[in-house]
Amino acid sequence: MQGRTRNIYLIPYMLWIVLFVVAPIALIMYYSMFNIDGAWSLENYRRFFTPVYLSMTLRSFWYAILITGFALLIAYPTAYLLTKTEHKQLWLMLIILPSWINLLLKVYAFIGILGFYGPINSFLRIIGIGSRQILFTGFSFIFVAVYIFIPYMILPVFNALEELNPSLVDAARDLGASPWATFRRVIFPLTVSGVKAGCRAVFIPALSLFMITRLIAGNRVITLGTAIEQHFLVTQDWGMGSTIAVFLIIAMGLTMIMTENGKLVK
Amino acid sequence: MKKVMQMFITVVIAALGLMYLTFVLNSQQGYSGGNTLTVYNWGDYIDPELITKFQQETGIKIIYQTFDSNEAMLTKIAQGGTSFDVAIPSDYAISKMKEQGLLIPLDHCKIPNLKYIDPRFLDLPFDENNEYSAPYFWGTLGIIYNPEILEGMEFTSWNDLWDERLRNEILLYDSAREVIGMGLNSLHYSLNDTDIDHLMEAKRKLDALSPNIKAIVGDEVKMLLANEEAAIGVVWSGDASEIIGANDKLDYVIPDEGTNIWFDNIVIPAGAKNVEGAHLFINFMLDPENAAQNTEYVGYSTPNMKALEYLPEEITGDVRFYPGSDITDKFELYENLGKKMTAYYNELFLEFKMHRK
Known part of the structure; x- marks a missing residue:
């Protein structure tokens, strides 16, 4: 009797997984097998290996790596300093706060901030550098993406640093390790799980970014996400859109596996 | 398990109750069948005063809904969840809707104001003889x-x-x-x-x-x-x-x-509940005075020749937005x-x- 009740409670979760995880992926695979004429073929997969899509894939990866790298570079010291402050929960909340605001709203605000008549360019004019184009460049794209993703990097790193036993750091220092050696040999290896979790939380969504490629980068940066959007909404070529999505899923799976292996802490 | 069933039944009863309640409220306000008209249009693409005027003249309530792309509109009409009585798609979307059988032919006898439309903008390839659509803006x-x-x-x-x-x-x-x-x-x-x-x-x-x-x-x-x-x-x-x-x-x-x-034309999508009202609405929008008022509000170019007479010279004389037929022929x-x-x-x-x- 008990066992049966337990199975009944499982039903909602199973339904959820089947309907919202398994079925969509199966549908994407299914659609990717149809070419534009609606005929069954592997043409889309052949098309994916043409220079256009390959270079798009490379660029998407390159930008996602840059975004993840910069986010980590900023998030790690921030998280480290946070653990040293007195009211860490308050500071943490202040850093997380912007992620409560709608993404689109933040992106629109950046159009104003980075614009030719925006505050950044006014500042550059005042200090004599002179105004320059910031909006619609690769730089603005990475800048805004990093800003958006930073909270997702800080949180896991912060948690890992919090779990770190301070006496280990003290022991390293007592035994004569320099601050840099302490960081390299003790602190970083013990928090690498947090770093990996953060990288996963940033890299995967960064790979399929699409809206800010138009709004902030003015389509001067084209990622796989942009191509998917165009194929579904404009071309109505669901097959090709799905094929790109299949490759994104594979890429994400690989990322997961790569960051999963060799976990050092629980 | 019993509890789950109880909850389920409660939800179903609540949903049915709410459905009944909306039905009663709607019919009390006069929002039922014959005297409502659901208009599906681009955002900010009609003078709201004209909606009020139409409601006063005909006693038909207008339910106004908006879309932001032809593709979004097409999908929603093709799905058929909501029925729209009037929609305003662009030229290529009209030919797609025609292909998919999503349009109801217009009864030209009920739209006498069609005679005020500039012949340049009638009988175009996407809708020959204007069987399904009447020009709104171009x-x-x-x-x-x-x-x-x-x-x-x-x-x-x-x-x-x-x-x-x-x-x-x-x-x-x-x-x-x-x-x-x-x-x-x-x-x-x-x-x-x-x-x-x-x-x-x-x-x-x-x-x-x-x-x-x-x-x-x-x-x-x-x-x-x-x-x-x-x-x-x-x-x-x-x-x-x-x-x-x-x-x-x-x-x-x-x-x-x-x-x-390009053209944005008024059509009657398949599944319309108030086809009679839809014709009234189209004729109302093609009325020269109304069209002129709408043009001043929206700021696009009207295809209504007679409406031009009601518009100030600075609008109609502007060749950037009202080029002559010698130029439009090349388009x-x-x-x-x-x-x-x-x-x-x-x-x-x-x-x-x-x-x-």
Whole structure:
């Protein structure tokens, strides 16, 4: 009797997984097998290996790596300093706060901030550098993406640093390790799980970014996400859109596996 | 388990109760069957006073819903979840809807005001004899520029955009048909060209334009140009009149080589519940005085010849938005190129967007 009740409670979760995880992926695979004429073929997969899509894939990866790298570079010291402050929960909340605001709203605000008549360019004019184009460049794209993703990097790193036993750091220092050696040999290896979790939380969504490629980068940066959007909404070529999505899923799976292996802490 | 069932039943009963309640409330307010009219239109694309006027004249309540792209509208009407009595799609969307059997033919006897429409804008390829649609607004694609920033540069041709002085100044729409079409037009080819060599030539020509392009964006184009973030844009005449309304330094030109002409027409989608009311509404919107009032509010070009008489000279005399028939004859409608060709246009456009400066 008990066992049966337990199975009944499982039903909602199973339904959820089947309907919202398994079925969509199966549908994407299914659609990717149809070419534009609606005929069954592997043409889309052949098309994916043409220079256009390959270079798009490379660029998407390159930008996602840059975004993840910069986010980590900023998030790690921030998280480290946070653990040293007195009211860490308050500071943490202040850093997380912007992620409560709608993404689109933040992106629109950046159009104003980075614009030719925006505050950044006014500042550059005042200090004599002179105004320059910031909006619609690769730089603005990475800048805004990093800003958006930073909270997702800080949180896991912060948690890992919090779990770190301070006496280990003290022991390293007592035994004569320099601050840099302490960081390299003790602190970083013990928090690498947090770093990996953060990288996963940033890299995967960064790979399929699409809206800010138009709004902030003015389509001067084209990622796989942009191509998917165009194929579904404009071309109505669901097959090709799905094929790109299949490759994104594979890429994400690989990322997961790569960051999963060799976990050092629980 | 018992509890789960109880909850389930409660939810079902609550849902049925709410459905009954909305039905009762709607019928009390007179929102039922014969005397409501669901209008499906672009955002801010009708003078709200006309809705009030129509409700007073006919006693029909209007339920007004909006969409932001033809594709979104098509999907919603094809799904059929909500029934719309009147919709206002663009030309190519109308031919698609016709193909898919999503339109109800118009009864011309019930729309006598159709006689006021300029014959130039009737009986067009996307809807021959206006069997399914009546013109609402029309416009062109052209160049909008800021003479102040560009120090008196003048534009008469698409080819002027390739000028070296325009480094990093041009804004384009993120739309394959418009951008590839511009390339084709600049080479004096048809906007509906399907010759692969011509298309490749246009693509190469567009690649050469790359250094001059600041960004390829959507609706933000209006804000960016009005705020002088960029000096030139290739925009729809409707957007152009909005931008000029916000910043009157800007000027709009239709290039000599010709361009695209577009229409937004009123149709009755399949599944309409109040076909009678829909005809009343279409006739009401085509009434010259109402059309004139609507034109002043929306700022797009009206196809209603008689309405022009009610509009001030400064609007109707503006050849940028009301070009004569000698000029409109050179304009081309977008034809439905079929899925395969549309995909090819988009592939070229994607390659163009990826082209490095």
